[in-house]
Amino acid sequence: MSTIRFPHFSRRQVIRGLLATAAFGITTKLSGCTSQGEAAGGEDLTVGFIYVGPKDDYGYNQAHAEGAAGMVQKHASVKLVEEANVPETTAVAESMRSMIDIDGATVLFPTSFGYFDPHILKLAEEYPEVQFFHAGGLYQEGVTPNNVGSYFGYIDEAQYIAGIVAALTSQTGKLGFIAAKPIPQVLRNVNSFTLGARSVKPEITTQVVFTGNWAEPIKEAEATNSMVDQGIDVVTCHVDSPKVVMETAEKRSIFCSGYHANQAALAPKGYLTGAEWDWTNVYSKIIEDVQAGKTLMDGSIPHILRGGLKEGFCKLSEYGPAVSEETKQAAETAKAQFLDGSMTIYKGEIKDNQGKVIIAGNEELKQQDPKLEEMNYLVEGVLGSVGS
Known part of the structure; x- marks a missing residue:
């Protein structure tokens, strides 16, 4: 049990430690803490993936994890940050905030259905420069924050x-x-x-x-x-x-x-x-767009991405x-x-x-x-x- 929960728990401890340090008047540049992008002149990209279950479940989480791994194989400059077994509660909000503040992630893929409302929606308002991509969430023009995207396949x-x-x-x-x-x-x-x-x-x-x-x-x-x-x-x-x-x-x-x-x-x-699912194709295309300077915010990345067998989503x-x-x-x-x-x-x-x-x-x-x-x-x- 401790093996499953430890990574999630340590993230919270790191955040608390940083907050305590800030209280003593020490400034920390959170956006550059672990991001390889800063060290490489902005060429690298830190991407976060969050799963509701284990990455080897022979199912939903494994499919997304395999897609993330396949994307990194295609894009060697991408730094992948992952966290598994994160419940559909405020725990996922803490995980997302940790990935942004501590790891320097600017693109997040919180993959579970229950992460979307209210957790992704709230964090997207808090971090308007971070792009949040969610599997299956319903994007509504004029209602959903413009830094949130929805992707899903016609499986x-x-x-x-x-x-x-x-x-x-x-x-x-x-x-x-x-x-x-x-x-x-x-x-x-x-x-x-x-x-x-x-x-x-x-x-x-x-x-x-x-x-x-x-x-x-x-x-x-x-x-x-x-x-x-x-x-x-x-x-x-x-x-x-x-x-x-x-x-x-x-x-x-x-x-x-x-x-x-x-x-x-x-x-x-x-x-x-x-x-x-064939998430490697989907994730690779999104990351290619991000690295090319495209964003959800300016509309150059569509807020709704869908495809089936023909498009390689499944x-x-x-x-x-x-x-x-x-x-x-x-x-x-x-x-x-x-x-x-x-x-x-x-x-x-x-x-x-x-x-x-x-x-x-x-x-x-x-x-x-x-x-x-x-x-x-x-x-x-x-x-x-x-x-x-």
């Missing part, structure tokens, strides 16, 4: 393809989806996975269970076991670490589809494929040994349609699982449509409710 494209693979592999016609919270990004994955599955098997169903939080390993294991007992033979998930779901599925001899990062090693027999895991050649071909056909722009997931008529038409027959919602970022429903074929 539901990969989930749609994973749904095709799951449906064509399933023998029972019953799929399972274990999700953390019924927020738009999660609902979009549940729905797209199901729409992909039903594009090849119209009668297939997806049972969804919401655990209530991003990391609930006991509930995730219980939900997976319960699904197996109900005859579900393929499970996937949207939780911070899919590790428990993948390992439980493998132990129960059913198939699984991954999320965030590649979990094939956890389920060598049953892993079908997975929807993976990718599909390699197919597992249980995936047939026919299934691979169907999946690759769908993937090609995403890459050439001819595929639209949310094209009417689409009903929710209560029978209400949510997208009319002549209506088509492209990936960047803001309506999709406000999603609050489950599509036809999903068993469960947003409040479950």
Whole structure:
């Protein structure tokens, strides 16, 4: 326990020490304390990454950490400052303030959903010269500080393809989806996975269970076991670490589809494929823009960055040994349609699982449509409710 908390605790101690020193009348140039940029004539850049869980969780945090590491490999002049296991509380505000004041970070990537409001928003007001990039936060023109940017990927494209693979592999016609919270990004994955599955098997169903939080390993294991007992033979998930779901599925001899990062090693027999992030591309492009003198503040870096398979925001895991050649071909056909722009997931008529038409027959919602970022429903074929 002390190993996990120590780095976070030491940052607070350093801040207190600096404040105490200032009280005795000693001036400290905080912006240059550890920044290599000052020493190198401003050429170097200190970038901070904050994760809500461990960097080796086989999931959300690992995907971001791998992206940060890949970005540094491409940009050797970047100094990377990281902190893991930071909760979605005022603790993250202290971590951000520490990275700015002590490490000299001028670009921050606080990656967890709950960091955005109020913590990033408050710190952005306090540090108007620092650029804050958040994964998934909703930027509102004229409301959100102009030094805050939102980036996220249309990973539901990969989930749609994973749904095709799951449906064509399933023998029972019953799929399972274990999700953390019924927020738009999660609902979009549940729905797209199901729409992909039903594009090849119209009668297939997806049972969804919401655990209530991003990391609930006991509930995730219980939900997976319960699904197996109900005859579900393929499970996937949207939780911070899919590790428990993948390992439980493998132990129960059913198939699984991954999320965030590649979990094939956890389920060598049953892993079908997975929807993976490719954050290295995203982070590298942002840092290239920053180093070129572009900023969120002057609008030369867009406040909203989005992309899918075509733009390199996400990718599909390699197919597992249980995936047939026919299934691979169907999946690759769908993937090609995403890459050439001819595929639209949310094209009417689409009903929710209560029978209400949510997208009319002549209506088509492209990936960047803001309506999709406000999603609050489950599509036809999903068993469960947003409040479950």
